[in-house]
Ligand SMILES: O=C(O)c1ccc(O)c(O)c1
């Protein structure tokens with residue numbers, strides 16, 4: 001296992017906060033970013049001690065800028081600066097300094113000059129027992145590719161000078177990795193890892209604001225890291241992520257997310273973890289309710305054709321069921337926010353113990369067993385936002401915790417199961433959540449999008465298992481909401497699958513349960529851009545159904561108002577093999593939910 005390291009620049013807070021978080025998350029080492037050191041009140045010796053006390057070595061000091069290609073008149077000051085930093089590194093106990101390729105306008109475009117100067121600096125470093133790792137910034141003035149930095153390192157030909165490879169700089173320029181695998185591993189002094197979403201933008205801005213931890217973005221971190229390891233490189237895998245959200249998020253959370261990304265990366269390269277067990281479906285979704293929302297949800301579920309089939313032996317939890325859709329209403333636990341919320345869901349796993357083991361290996365927080373005598377043991381872990389994820393067998397052992405109510409079955413309205421869960425994420429947990437669900441559950445990205453909702457841009461990402469029986473849609477506001485918008489909740493929802501939406505809608509109408517009203521403008525546009533048969537066209541407009549289609553089929557969706565403050569129910573019918581989630585309808589749907597709240601919609605009876 002390579003050692004793991006994280007640059008202090010990835011994290012938020014004082015240098016002490018950052019070191020503490022890196023140590024607590026189990027990293028072996030840190031890169032100290034110069035600005036973080038300058039802002040610290042601790043002398044370098046205390047920083048070294050604090051790191052050591054946390055089990056961390058300081059493997060890199062960085063960055064040293066505008067060194068190579070300096071005009072002769074300026075190079076004297078480069079040498080003076082380098083000497084000071086080498087002395088600082090002595091006090092810090094760091095043995096490698098990163099020199100990044102020059103960006104200064106006066107930099108001379110001359111490889112021999114650059115190599116000669118780096119050779120001099122390497123000689124100074126060697127005299128202090130230190131090494132220099134030279135990194136090509138993708139926006140370097142004259143040196144901007146790893147090939148070019150390698151050419152200069154070769155020309156300099158000094159044992160104290162090697163390469164720093166940074167996945168972002170390499171992969172933002174080119175996806176070709178063959179050359180990297182042929183590098184001599186002992187000339188790579190340091191390896192920095194960062195992923196990023198694929199954005200068509202200026203590379204400096206892209207790097208300084210949008211880097212992500214490995215497997216959170218769209219770059220080939222697996223291929224890149226495997227290529228570097230193939231060289232025989234034995235240094236640390238070190239995360240260096242400049243990210244606007246992480247810069248202001250809880251550093252302890254970020255550090256765990258960061259470590260998880262490296263654990264998952266190593267697994268993606270070398271199958272180091274317990275493999276994900278096959279998931280065969282959603283066993284249940286659990287809604288936390290309060291005295292106001294609980295009865296409303298009971299009324300809604302009854303109207304939707306669910307039967308209250310069970311009552312938990314020891315807790316105020318009801319089990320409602322229709323087809324393969326099972327919903328628990330839990331009125332016994334405090335609700336963190338809102339008056340009803342998706343607090344848990346259970347996934348049917350071919351091997352729940354294995355699922356839980358993998359989750360633990362990926363640093364998922366285990367939840368205390370909610371077991372009492374005679375109650376089925378369910379393994380559970382907390383997702384980043386606190387949602388509880390249970391793993392259970394397909395044979396529903398957990399149902400034995402529920403005593404039958406003996407209530408007569410409600411006639412079905414066509415609902416067959418849980419189609420997907422839509423989990424709105426807290427602003428600074430989104431990339432963490434995506435990585436968590438992907439890696440812990442072994443699921444793949446399905447559909448991603450960004451749309452302009454009435455109160456700000458919303459980003460969505462759907463993740464699913466191989467046979468689409470488990471689907472989770474994540475969403476988040478693109479920017480942290482300001483003073484005005486907090487009044488506008490970003491609700492979660494539970495999507496129930498029906499094989500006959502007309503029947504489900506008729507049952508709701510007959511029970512007098514209101515559905516969300518969709519503006520006429522939406523239907524006028526729908527008529528303009530689709531060629532639905534007249535009967536379907538009339539049905540969707542009259543019923544408040546939203547419509548989407550893809551190459552495989554059609555999607556019909558109906559929504560309840562928001563129940564309480566942060567959850568609603570969607571009922572959806574997939575016709576043919578439609579694969580999406582109706583994301584395109586979300587802006588209008590969100591505006592309709594807002595309008596309904598402002599109008600003080602009559603609560604469900
Ligand atoms: O954005 C920068 O300037 C910068 C500095 C040091 C690095 O290692 C890097 O990858 C980028």
Ligand SMILES: [Mg+2]
Pocket residue numbers: 135166192240
């Ligand atoms: Mg770097």
